[in-house]
Amino acid sequence: MSREQYQDRLSELRTEVVLLAELVLERYEAAVEAAEAGDIRQADQIVRQDDEINRWYLELEGECIDLIARHQPVASDLRLITASFKIITDLERIGDLATNLAGRTEYDAGIHPAVDIRSLGMTAAEMADTAVEAYERDDADACRTVAADDDALDSDCEATTEAIIRDLITERAASDATKSADDGVAERADSPAAVEKTTRGLLTVRDIERVGDHAVNIAARTLYMLDNNEALLY
Amino acid sequence: MPRNEYQAELSDLREDVVGMSETVADRLAQGLTALETGDETLAQEVIDGDDEINQLYLDLEKQCTDLIALQQPVAGDLRFIAASFKIITDLERIADLATNLGEYAVAADEDPFPGIDIQGLGEITLEMLADSMAAYADEDRELCYAVNDRDDELDAECEIASDTVVRELIEGEKQMDDDEIEGFMEDVSRLLLTVRDLERVGDHTVNIAARALYMIDNNDELIY
Secondary structure (H helix, E strand, O other), X not given: OOHHHHHHHXXXXXXXXXXXXXXXXXXXXXXXXXXXXXXXXXXXXXXXXXXXXXXXXXXXXXXXXXXXHHHOOOHHHHHHHHHXXXXXXXXXXXXXXXXXXXHOOEOOEOOOOOOOHHHHHHXXXXXXXXXXXXXXXXXXXXXXXXXXXXXXXXXXXXXXXXXXXXXXXXXXXXXXXXXXXXXOOOOOOOOHHHHHHHHHHHHHHHHHHHHHHHHHHHHHHXXXXXXXXXXXXX | OOXXXXXXXXXXXXXXXXXXXXXXXXXXXXXXXXXXXXXXXXXXXXXXXXXXXXXXXXXXXXXXHHHXXXXXXXXXXXXXXXXXXXXXXXXXXXXXXXXXXXHHHHHOOOOOOOOOOHHHHHHHHHHHHHHXXXXXXXXXXXXXXXXXXXHHHHHHHHHHHHHHHXXXXXXXXXXXXXXXXXHHHHHHHHHHHHHHHHHHHHHHHHHHHHXXXXXXXXXXXXXX
């Protein structure tokens, strides 16, 4: 294969990784919307489409290895290929998290009143989007932005988790008060439905926080590819 | 490079990846012990040791790409190297989670729910890690499936643990003022994060097992 064809394959690889990212993020955003709206039909569709992402992921992985084996790339070419190899793993995991969110969607009901799923979910999506753009356009500054945004997302997620727990404590206090007033006949907030709602809220926050972590991984790999700088890598 | 030197490099890679997993398993065990005993010195050792793992990880990554580029391996050898390349990422992430445990141990005041068996969950993750690495090192396909099945058990145990926390929060009788509630919520959040992190360790061991199976049989059924 000529030098030119090799360069074509490298830029083709980058394009394909970006296309996979676009598909994954589209699915993830649709999952956030489905979970918010309680749209079961859309959620089912997302779950069914995960296989397509998985296939594509393994194909791209094969392409990365084939490129290394045939062309013994060095320096920045090698870093582009290894970055791509690692980034597609993160994209595949974001696809899995979209499937998780979709699987937790309840008919006609939101996730939990304390969880602003749109705000948290879309913040994570934007971070992933910025990280992929940084990879596409060799933008080192954007990589650092993603890392900084993740600190904000983590603290929003932590605040939401605490709000879910606080909700439980408040509900308990309220039901205790009712109970003593009614001489013990009132129901406490300990129905299976209350536990399920809380768990669903906690798991949703956890999954969104993980999407943010994967966005940071993508940004970190991109920065390593650009500057041989491992500052964000761990 | 002569053929037998290439074979020696492949088996070096295998040994080095297994060696990395042993260091990571030690860190995870130390993180768990620090949580149990509240030993802040041990916790700090786990946190400080993360740099060493990260360096190990980058060195191994280079070993993998050098082997692929210089030897142009095919078929089984290539799948072995690609598996090693992916597995070290999971090991590095498990070490990060061990570091989290160290941080929780430093921050913890008291265990809000002594009934939650964190050590038992940790034990399961350590066994899954050892089994997934044995599956890789010994090319044991049965063990790959066993790790995958064990993860269902771990997930169920983690779910029970989280549900128990939630239920006890609802049912608890203890009256608290606002300051007590703040401290209590931090303890509860930390406990839930600990359960979540252990569940993630399990997920990474499944990734390792899935990669091992793909390497052994070119079988991708556990990969996703």
